[in-house]
Amino acid sequence: MDREDRWLVAWGVGYAAVGGASVLVPLYAIALGATPAFVGLVAATAALVGVPGALLWGRLAARTKRRRPFVLVALAATAGTLALVPLTASPAVVLLLNALLWFAISAASPVLNLIVVEGAPVAEWDDRIARLNAWQGYGWLGGLVLGTVWTALAPRAGFGPLAGQRLLFGLLAVTAGAGLALARLWYPERPHTDPERFRRVFRRLEPRGWGAGRVLRASVYGPTRTYWSLVSLRAGNPFARLPSGLRRYLLAVGAFSVGFAVFWGPVPSLLRADLTEEAVFGVYVAGNLVSAVCYAPAGRLVRRVTPRRLQGVALAARGLLLPLVALAGSLAAAALLPAYAVAFGLIGATWAVIAVTTTGLVTRLADDATRGEAFGLQAAIGGLAGGVGNALGGAVADAAGYLAAFSLAAAFVFLGVGLVAASR
Structure with missing residues (x-):
């Protein structure tokens, strides 16, 4: 992996926290007494808040011509949100915090696409965006594996169901924090790809293979x-x-x-x-x-x-x-x-x-x-x-x-x- 691409590892680590939370959040809501209808509502709000989040942050990134703050804020918000979830016993608050999590993660997506193509010829953009998605996929799967292992070990260590879930939220928050620390360390140099140029080229990209x-x-x-x-x-x-x-x-x-x-x-x-x-x-x-x-x-x-x-x-x-x-x-x-x-x-x-x-x-x-x-x-x-x-x-x-x-x-x-x- 090229030195300037190491930040993809950082994002993958942070995304592992999101993958683990994708299952842990509804399980925690169920443990707090949520009905199937409420669990569906948790998933619905997560799906809906992502689009306005991406549109808002994308416009801000284009106006400010900054990238670094948006990525770091997304990872920090992920860590902070996951740390707050186990402090509540209200399913409604869990829903709101989960919506905040997905707002932050989805909002970072246009900025991530800009970063991943920095300094690369247009012919390489397809593959570089694919690499970003691949690292996100690896991170997501890693978070699910972490949740599987932890929930199997927690009862043997003497933790009850709720205590085990709350500790897992803390572990996922630490994982997101690790991604944040690595992103600060490995973030690439100041960007020089214009958002308007990226948008024009992106419309022409086709899945040729x-x-x-x-x-x-x-x-x-x-x-x-x-x-x-x-x-x-x-x-x-x-x-x-x-x-x-x-x-x-x-x-x-x-x-x-x-x-x-x-x-x-x-x-x-x-x-x-x-x-x-x-x-x-x-x-x-x-x-x-x-x-x-x-x-x-x-x-x-x-x-x-x-x-x-x-x-x-x-x-x-x-x-x-x-x-x-x-x-x-x-x-x-x-x-x-x-x-x-x-x-x-x-x-x-x-x-x-x-x-x-x-x-x-x-x-x-x-x-x-x-x-x-x-x-x-x-x-x-x-x-x-x-x-x-x-x-x-x-x-x-x-x-x-x-x-x-x-x-x-x-x-x-x-x-x-x-x-x-x-x-x-």
């Missing part, structure tokens, strides 16, 4: 794409300027994105009702690990199979899997963890295929004049769908049970399958 690195860069569901995609939208009605097939496809993206969120919103409550805390973390590790491993094979597969057909198969498989997760609770206790791990691993594999093919289809259905706006609308649709779907899934699970919620999720996914087929 389908290796795992490019897929990580291309996924518009991650916060690193949100800001630069949304600022590409022009005045008027950008949706009306898109080709008709692309408009139909973006409706499909909205439908299956809502379905995904309806599922993920109440999932922590379901898993915690059936599994120990360390097992819950382990299930998330299984899903994320399989997804990461499958990115490269999915990229190779899309060269041989029509992206629309491949995505339809992946969506249909995921649609069938979601209700089955709700039925796993009826299995014998010894079979619960393996069943959930296998199910979430398969769901993770379908996500790798969907992430690859979604970006590929938008790229192919758009023309040169509208491609940037298409990615912007896709980012906006994904963020809005995440907020609405998480809240809806939690509310339905609370009122009618997990099978009803996950069946509703599957219905949205299959609606997306039909709209994908209609987008020809």
Whole structure:
């Protein structure tokens, strides 16, 4: 790794705290008495606050022409927020602190993209942004592994459930603090890439190859794409300027994105009702690990199979899997963890295929004049769908049970399958 790229390690360390908190926060809210509906609301607010955070901080970074303060503040806010969460016994305060955490992390995304391309030729920007996403992915997975190990060891050390969770928050806060210290030490020299130039070039970047690195860069569901995609939208009605097939496809993206969120919103409550805390973390590790491993094979597969057909198969498989997760609770206790791990691993594999093919289809259905706006609308649709779907899934699970919620999720996914087929 080049000397000027060492800061990516620092950000990856800080992002490990975010990955661990992504599961720990809902588990802590559940331990404090939160219902599935409230847990879905926690996820919904986290999804919604990221977009205004990125837009606000992106504009401030462009005006001030500063980068360092925004990255350091994001890591400091992560450490401080995670240190504050265990001091409260109110689920409502946990929700607010989690929203603050995701506001800070998502707000840093446009600044991170600028930093990662500093001094690099335009031809290398694609791969350098992919490297940023890869380090974030490694950090996220590392945080989940840390949570799995800690929650398994804490009871043996004599800590009760709440005490163990609060200590883990402290450990994650220290991890974010370590990332902050490393970022201060390894941050690159004063930037010289103009935000407007980056925005213009970013609109022209296309996933020319389908290796795992490019897929990580291309996924518009991650916060690193949100800001630069949304600022590409022009005045008027950008949706009306898109080709008709692309408009139909973006409706499909909205439908299956809502379905995904309806599922993920109440999932922590379901898993915690059936599994120990360390097992819950382990299930998330299984899903994320399989997804990461499958990115490269999915990229190779899309060269041989029509992206629309491949995505339809992946969506249909995921649609069938979601209700089955709700039925796993009826299995014998010894079979619960393996069943959930296998199910979430398969769901993770379908996500790798969907992430690859979604970006590929938008790229192919758009023309040169509208491609940037298409990615912007896709980012906006994904963020809005995440907020609405998480809240809806939690509310339905609370009122009618997990099978009803996950069946509703599957219905949205299959609606997306039909709209994908209609987008020809």
